[in-house]
Amino acid sequence: RSACLDFLFQYTSIADNVETLALDADVQNLVKQLSDLLLYNAKKEVPKMPKPRPSEPHYDSESSAHVPRLCQDVIESLLQFAEPDRSSRWLRMCFEIDPDSEMTQIHLWQSYQATFLKYSQTHANLIAGEFIKNVSNTFTGASAQVANSKYVIKGIRPRKIAHDVDGKELVKCCWRTNPTDVPQEHITIFANESGKECGEFFSNGPKVWEHILSSHLQVPKKAPITANGDAPQPPQSTSKVAAFDFAAADSSLSYSCKWSSCPRQISGDHNLPVGLALLARHINTHLPDSGPLAEQRRQNQHNSKEVEDPVPSNRVWHRTMADERNDAAGLPLGSALVLRNIARGVRKMAHSANGAAATAAAVEEKAHPTGEDEQHPRDGEDDETAVAMPESPVPASAELMKKIFDPIREKLFFAMAHNPTLKDHLTAVLCAISNGGG
Template identity: 40%
Template sequence: AAGNRTRGLRQAPPQRVLFQPDLSSSRPTRGAAHVSQSPTPGQQALGSNSFVSNSSLAAASATLANYEPPSSYPLTLKPVTTPANNPDHYRNALKRKAEATMTPLARKYRHIMLPGTGFIGPNIYVRAQMALQSGVESEEEYALHHLVKISHERGDKYRFDQFPGLAEALVKKVLQVSSLFWDIEWDISYDDDMADFYDDETLNGLSGTSDAIQKLKSRLPLVTTDTVTDARWNANLERVIEAGLVIRNMCLQNENAQYLARQPMVRDYLAIALNLPPHPSIIELQHYALDTAEQILVWVGDMGPDDAVYVSLLELLEKSEDRGAIMTALRTVARIGMHLPDPKRLDGISKEILGRVGAWLMVDDEEMKTACLDFLFQFTSFADNVEILLQNADSEAMARQLSRLLLFAAKEERSGRPSTGQQPAEDKTSGFIPKLSRSVVEALLKIDEPERSSEWLRMCFLPSKESEMTQISLWQSYQSTFSPYQSHLIAGDFIKNVSTTFVGATAQVAGQNKYVIRGIRARKAPIDTGMLPGSGAGDKGKEMKKCCWRLTVASEVHRDPITGVQSGPSTREIECGEWFRHSNEMLKHILKEHMQIPRKPSDDRMDMDTSSWPSRPGSAMANGTPSAQGTPVPPSTQKPGTENLADVFEFAAADKAVHRCRWASCKRTSADPSFAASGTATVPRTALFARHIQTHIPNNSASDAHQSEHNVPPSATSTAAATQSSLPHKSIEKITFRTFEDEKGDAAGVPLGAALVLRNIAKFMPKALGQNGTAEGILGQSSSSKSLSLNGGEGKKSQMDKHGDHEEEEVGEEVGGVVGPMERIFDEEVLTRLFFALTHGRPIGGYVGSVLRSIARSSS
């Protein structure tokens, strides 16, 4: 059993020895190494312990400690070539295969670019030009379609001189419009040697064809007024219109306009287009032709009165009713006159054209007015043309319209500044109540109460929410106005009537038991309500005139309380202060009440010859100085139908005393030498002195209204606001009218054109007229109004008096028995507007001044 146990013990395993290569020996070959390094397991097991030593173990440990694994490198991957990721590889491979199979002849010409092998052809500009020159309808449509877009979008860089032959091709195309209306096919020749042998269908491309219109009208027309046309005719016309549009767009550039101006065929095209039969389908083409003419004719230096284009433009102005065509033709003719060589004279303007231009000025159309003024300015820049204008147009009406246009579309500007004098603050409890004149009170007495007191209140007071006045002062003013003449309302009824007249006025009790009426205040100047007898609707709202005659009254004497000596003056001067509706009533009041001129008995008035005293407004004579021509006259009544002052007052008897003018601060007397000038011995001094007084009085006569009717008054709203204003300080307001101006601040637009035309007319106004120079033949119907001359010249005008006899009235200078053209055209109405524009217009005032200077020089 023990032996069995001994045989069963396991044998100890051999100790492991790490492999240690021999570094000193050379590397054996693969075969030798395999033989020597392959010990059998038995051999290794038997002698393994004998080869292991401590030194070898230490070297092995150091090797393991210092071991570093080798660094890894990324793999370089080459993608697989496929048609998806590299199509050029397969394309080149196919090309190499094709070249390998090419014949020798094909291999010789393989570098030549054949159609379809990459040649892109000409650009769109060259292709469009060549397509237009081909004459093929489809190619022409393609070319014109693109040329219209190019000329519109690239017109600033698309030039004729960069594409030779393009302008000729376009003109040749638009000339085909003649074939649509006449039996003709134009042939353009550039051979001057054969000019004498041209037929009726040949145009001279080098110098133009002056008789092209006659050639057209000699042929058989194909299209009448019938507007029914076929598709082929419409297609041909559409291409012609597109060619005309291209020319019109391109000539807007100056370089292209100058290029076309050197092409004689273009003027033939314009003449033919403007003389086409009246047909609705060619209106668009004619407008394009007019726009083209406006741009290129300014560069034509040999435009004469017989030129076909110029004659066609004038015929269009005579017959056309198309607003756009008329304005373009007017501008074109004006530009032709502007660029003509000296003398710059527009010839061939007919009477019909001048008459139509004068009528077009009346149209409410700013563009039409501008075109007419440009034409008239160029036409009147030559002296002979001004005389033609006077002979063939209603120049009086034209001058009046031109004077109206001086302030065309002017904007009103108001500038105010406070007055230098200090104004006292407004007293809200009392106020100065205007004192009405006897004539106004007598007119009020014809109205029954309570309407009489209501009219008086409306004349002298106005509503004011913040103002008040005492009842006793209002009642006393009413009582003093009417008690000397008639009975009046009692105090209670009158106060109630105040609240009835002014809705916001109420009677109240103020502090210290003071009875007031709140809601009204006295006017600074009473107004005419228009309800009085003798007043009209136009008198409503007019302010009355105040008598400013100074009166000497006794003043309260102040004495020294100790000595009793008078310490102040015993008299003082006050203003009359009565208010009048009419200036003639005020003049009578001054002569009768203040100057105490004796009156003639009503039953024994001396008949005086006043025929040598022509009636004039007071503003026609300087202060006490007789006019240059004619005899000053005694003051006459301003209101029609009233008696003459010479029949009322004894002016001759009043000459015994010396009268002094006490109006405001005037110091003149009737003894001044100016009131006894030569030639006025038959006129009393006092009558002449009365004329001087009349110059102080504000005039509201019919003649004064006629002179001021052309002025532009302040608006009613601003007047009302100024009247109702309760501000304590006054301001001086200046009104100006700002007309059109350019970027430099100079006048421009319609006002400038009107001023320049008026200046030319005044500058070249003839002294006399020819055989037809009568009032009816040249200057229209004779004017019934007086004419105003800058140099004070006056003449005579025959009028019919009430008995049917002719009497002479001095109105203006006569030239050979007929009133001169200067006085007829620049009459009182025109001069009034000129002076108003001179003083109120900005910046047109300077040009209006040149008009007035030209009038003065021509009148001298």
């Protein structure tokens, strides 16, 4: 079959041969067999598409557990500012403008109280009325309203990722926690997946790392070194790992990585101090890059929680043979090239079986010249100077084109739509058919 296709390709490259083929052979049956070869030995493939991400949650007046919780260091950095500037900065860090969102005033007030109540003895907080008024002063368009018998603030919503005072994103601790160990007021106010996630925001990755080792893994830090009775000196090593005493960790506890869905466990091949040190280094892989080329690498970094398994799409590919450059090859390519040659050859034919058809073909030639004269337009282009002939009959070549290719038109479109390897060649076939009146 391959040799036959090679012969037909060479034979149909000459327009006169196509005319002979159309008149003296069963060309309709030939193109039918050629169309059957367009998907010869095709392998079905269902491409997988990225799972569509769910739309952003709408924070309405019923939402009470979506406010970001800032770590102690970040909160203490805000204490240097007096009210109402302090609450304005906190609001901009944890909330953003959204004209379609609203939240109850009591939820907003409770989140402010829960954040700064610990420091209220030394840093006075705003009273409720002044705080609500300051929300409108901080965010343009935010306003206190009464909706459905509830006092709400309309025009803002909690951020999913808290920012610092300069607008830089803070780093969230995604360590899994036990809801029974989380204070109930934190569960009802802050964004922590109902107590199943730590959810605290820190200024950078190293701060999160230290927080995990100290608070979640409960690894003690090494005691300061004293020399000859002098004042305690900090550890000489600049490595943060060296600051923790892994040998003093509680051996009765179970240690593993609980960052999001990470399954990492301490290997049984190592003793506890070594295993904990390796786990500590592993935790760094979940945190933002803080190296000298961090910004460049961050462009290609993805949050592991946001990576979704691809899902099958509704499209089915029928892939045929391709060469090492992924170009079409084999019988499907040969069939497409012969079909293209036949379509181009029929388009150039002016033969007809009777005088009426011949006259119609001549009229078509006058209205749309296709000769090689330099003043003639290229094939497939309209001649703006041609005389309109609304009553002219269909030329014989167009009738022949339809007679040959109409029975396989559906196959051509199907193969073009479902065979990405061959689509460019089939596009050329369909263009030649269209240009010839088919």
